[in-house]
Amino acid sequence: MKISSRGKYGTRALLDLAQHNNESPVQLKDIAQRQQIPLAYLEHLISPFVNAGIVKSIRGARGGVWLAKPPQEIKLKEVVELLEGSIAPVECVSNPMECPRSEFCATRDVWGELEQAINAVLESTTLKDLVERQRQKEQSKGVMS
């Protein structure tokens, strides 16, 4: 039940993009540096978002990437699923055919509830929420020092 580095890195990358929204394109190398993600790895993490139309990009000098939609319209669920695949904790929840036991399996029910719970969190959180939270954290950091 772990989120992989893909998921962690990728989410951080999109938060970074949301923080630098409505500026000029953000360069991958800057995201990589700020979020401490290997650049060559980050390239592969951004690509699914571009394919899904969540992120736009432009190549060449002064190129970069940016969000195709306002941050409040991008739910964490999309983000995580693009990185990690279905959030269902077991295959048979989304695809009952996969296991002959599905129909009468009590444990499967619980995994289904787990999916619901996870889904509720990820559906209710947008990149905008993340940006705001991050801002609050930065503020209290400032107050402390």
Added chain:
Amino acid sequence: MKISSRGKYGTRALLDLAQHNNESPVQLKDIAQRQQIPLAYLEHLISPFVNAGIVKSIRGARGGVWLAKPPQEIKLKEVVELLEGSIAPVECVSNPMECPRSEFCATRDVWGELEQAINAVLESTTLKDLVERQRQKEQSKGVMS
């Protein structure tokens, strides 16, 4: 965010044990057969439960395993954690020292909420609940045929 075969198999095994509670010891090979788990693998899945004192065992002819506590006192959280380790979706949620960003990381907050959500489900479900659910499923199966 997947549950491994360990988790799936092990949970099924404990449900099976709960179903056959207050009978004579249940043999691993019977669990293996009913739950469709490779016997040699099941042996390794049961061992953590024995070590944790949730399952008791006796060797030799007519030996077997059984629950050390009534099913309603065994939460799925214990079961899953013994099989898969901490349910925290990222290490830094349970162990902030692990990442220097922890203190001011907004994404970490969300992973924390995810843990809470997962925790709520697994804390509120016991083996007894599973047994009852399974019984209901078996009943409706009977009605249908």
Added chain:
DNA sequence: CAATTGTTGACTAAAATAATCAACTTTCTC
């Protein structure tokens, strides 16, 4: 044209997963 930056695909090392096997210990039954 040269520098910059994203895109893509091939490749690899390391770790986790899902077993399997064999030797061993305990217990029961005859």
Added chain:
DNA sequence: GAGAAAGTTGATTATTTTAGTCAACAATTG
């Protein structure tokens, strides 16, 4: 007490996933 039955343990293995690297390429700017 012998032998079969059953759980215990540790070593080993094949496969898959993960995390990352590298290099060639394509597009864009100045």
